[in-house]
Amino acid sequence: MRSVRLALQAMATRFELLMYGSDPVALRAAGEEALRxxxxxxxxxxxxxxxxxxxxxxxxxxxxxxxxxxxxFSLLQTARACTESTKGAFDITIGPLMRCWGFVRSTGTxxxxxxxxxxxAVTGMxxxxxxxxxxxxxxxxxGLTIDLGAIGKGFAIEEATMLLRQCGVxxxxxxxxxxxxxxxxxxxxxxxxxxxGIADPRDPSRNAATIRLRDEAFSVSATWGKAFRHKxxxxxxxxxxxxxxxxxxxxxxxxxxxxxxxxxxxxxGLLILDPNTxxxxxxxxxxxRWLTGYRKADGIAYHSQGIDTN
Amino acid sequence: xxxLKVSRRNFLxxxxxxxxxxxxxxxxxxxxxxxxxxxxxxxxxxxxxxQGRALASTLARVPGARxxxxxxxxxxMLLRARRDVPEASRHTDYREVLDNPEIKAVLIATPxxxxxxxxxxxxxxxxxxxxxxxxxxxxEDAQALARAARDAPNQIFQVGQIYxxxxxxxxxxxxxxxxxxxxxxxxxxxxxxKESWRRTSPNADRIRALNWRLDPEVSLGLIGESCxxxxxxxxxxxxxxxxxxxxxxxIMAWPDGREVPDTVQAVLQFPSGLHMLFDATLxxxxxxxYEVYFGTDSTIIFRDRGKAWMFKEVDAPMLGWExxxxxxxxxxxxxxxxxxxxxxxxxxxxxxxxxxxNVETPLWYAMQEFMDNHAFxxxxxxxxxARGLEATAIAVAANRAITQRTHINIDPAWYSLx
Numbered sequence: 001m002r003s004v005r006l007a008l009q010a011m012a013t014r015f016e017l018l019m020y021g022s023d024p025v026a027l028r029a030a031g032e033e034a035l036r037x038x039x040x041x042x043x044x045x046x047x048x049x050x051x052x053x054x055x056x057x058x059x060x061x062x063x064x065x066x067x068x069x070x071x072x073f074s075l076l077q078t079a080r081a082c083t084e085s086t087k088g089a090f091d092i093t094i095g096p097l098m099r100c101w102g103f104v105r106s107t108g109t110x111x112x113x114x115x116x117x118x119x120x121a122v123t124g125m126x127x128x129x130x131x132x133x134x135x136x137x138x139x140x141x142x143g144l145t146i147d148l149g150a151i152g153k154g155f156a157i158e159e160a161t162m163l164l165r166q167c168g169v170x171x172x173x174x175x176x177x178x179x180x181x182x183x184x185x186x187x188x189x190x191x192x193x194x195x196x197g198i199a200d201p202r203d204p205s206r207n208a209a210t211i212r213l214r215d216e217a218f219s220v221s222a223t224w225g226k227a228f229r230h231k232x233x234x235x236x237x238x239x240x241x242x243x244x245x246x247x248x249x250x251x252x253x254x255x256x257x258x259x260x261x262x263x264x265x266x267x268x269g270l271l272i273l274d275p276n277t278x279x280x281x282x283x284x285x286x287x288x289r290w291l292t293g294y295r296k297a298d299g300i301a302y303h304s305q306g307i308d309t310n
Numbered sequence: 311x312x313x314l315k316v317s318r319r320n321f322l323x324x325x326x327x328x329x330x331x332x333x334x335x336x337x338x339x340x341x342x343x344x345x346x347x348x349x350x351x352x353x354x355x356x357x358x359x360x361q362g363r364a365l366a367s368t369l370a371r372v373p374g375a376r377x378x379x380x381x382x383x384x385x386x387m388l389l390r391a392r393r394d395v396p397e398a399s400r401h402t403d404y405r406e407v408l409d410n411p412e413i414k415a416v417l418i419a420t421p422x423x424x425x426x427x428x429x430x431x432x433x434x435x436x437x438x439x440x441x442x443x444x445x446x447x448x449x450e451d452a453q454a455l456a457r458a459a460r461d462a463p464n465q466i467f468q469v470g471q472i473y474x475x476x477x478x479x480x481x482x483x484x485x486x487x488x489x490x491x492x493x494x495x496x497x498x499x500x501x502x503x504k505e506s507w508r509r510t511s512p513n514a515d516r517i518r519a520l521n522w523r524l525d526p527e528v529s530l531g532l533i534g535e536s537c538x539x540x541x542x543x544x545x546x547x548x549x550x551x552x553x554x555x556x557x558x559x560x561i562m563a564w565p566d567g568r569e570v571p572d573t574v575q576a577v578l579q580f581p582s583g584l585h586m587l588f589d590a591t592l593x594x595x596x597x598x599x600y601e602v603y604f605g606t607d608s609t610i611i612f613r614d615r616g617k618a619w620m621f622k623e624v625d626a627p628m629l630g631w632e633x634x635x636x637x638x639x640x641x642x643x644x645x646x647x648x649x650x651x652x653x654x655x656x657x658x659x660x661x662x663x664x665x666x667x668n669v670e671t672p673l674w675y676a677m678q679e680f681m682d683n684h685a686f687x688x689x690x691x692x693x694x695x696a697r698g699l700e701a702t703a704i705a706v707a708a709n710r711a712i713t714q715r716t717h718i719n720i721d722p723a724w725y726s727l728x
Binding site: 025032167168 | 323367393510511517670
């Protein structure tokens, strides 16, 4: 059994691919095709590239319906379904709120009520009209934007792993920035699956949990590393789109699911939801394993299903 | 084609022309509406690999185009077609597409060596044809296809030498032709990528077909498959075609049994005396792709979809307008941005060195030209059969020079028709 490793810088992160098989030339060819697809998706989905389909939507959809490709339309429908499943905690229209809180290319600032209300008025998937007949996207108001950053990596991993399978790859692990992962089969001589550690929010050098992935995707969202203080309270860089306020609850949310896109959306959603709502949301999903961690005075309180903490 | 004539007089005229235009302005930069009295054009794509998919996603945004059918002989590609364009019919036999009278335009994105038969059949079926570049893998095939296109003057035949349709390139072209470069001395172009060029499939029979670029019997190698569009720009801006080529090719990065070199150099020799080096490699992605033209007054570099910068010699005459132009640092050099709509963007407080959000991709403009030709033509497109034949014949010669590591004189008869 031979291994081939490939890497790609895309979507503001590093994707790494590890594959096992008998023919390294074929493995590399398959891996290159998969990574090319991720690069292609970056061009299609980027919020920042003015040529991207997403940028065209953001530029024109408040003026007129914008026709989009079938794949992007399907992703937007998935994003809407994710919003509904997470009771509004996951929302791709959150950009104006992120900007008003100074979370885009900055450390964070407390907005005025007026600024916050203006941002809230242009946030919400209910303001995005998706029409299947013409495959068009239209915004109900100017100022609305969509940003697929929270599920773009997951979607790219889902598409890339599909191509790897089509090329005959039977054992592979693909991750984007270590936070979104897609697993195909198992590594050699580890039939229980690919081992993946979930870092402890108090000490990222330790693992809070380890799970095994086999033909499954995984995503972890966390608030550590990015935070700002206001009047003595620390706030993370995660906004609850329903309230427009930074989240003060979960420090960590991890989800394993058959779809990498859903993993990304659910882990973002679970980070925002309170423990009871998070559990009820997770319970509605088929074949999902999840873990959330909430900061307490004496440590982290974990809630989970199908994932055991160390 | 006439050579690039540079004199003090037309240099100054060129400078005045550019100054009067307030830097350059692309004539074609905005979307034109599709004529209201025209039905959308039903299009079919034959070949749904990466380029076929790029055509499909572009056509979806071009006014007047309706992608009605997709043809490919490989099931996984048709599965992708179903996901990407569910409303388009799917076919494994291209004859079904050609026999459909509703299909008016056929876009051919198959492996290069299959272009000729498909395109001639499509022309004979009365279709308008967009054929990816290179338009064939041999001079004989290119001539046969060019002849068929020439003999069908009431049908559109456009080759995928897309920069010919790109307003960004057209605007920078004016700088070159204005003489701002001084006396041209030499040129250099590169296409660099880190990839194996291999494709794979669980189906063993399919692997050989997928790897046509590595088949020395049919592949035009890196110089033909990757550099042709850049060479075509060189022929266009220099205003002449090479009379000879000297080539080198090596396998440096991927010694996996392949015969097609993964690293090549070709020196094109032009009648004016100018030489231009093209190098391409699959070993390194460093600095990706660009073309640079060195002259006695300045050096101009083209990169990133038609962006260009000019680096002036200290003793070069003042052009006037460059006082106001945006400058960008490139290590120790300072480049003057030569950008379509630069003044307009400045007025809108947008950075001209960033991508202009109003600009489409070169492929989009090529598709727009193809669709416009259905509404207002037929007229010869910017990349017509003659430009396709020229570029293909020269690419064939360059690839032969590379694989044989030799010098080849280019016979103009190779890109001429009886």
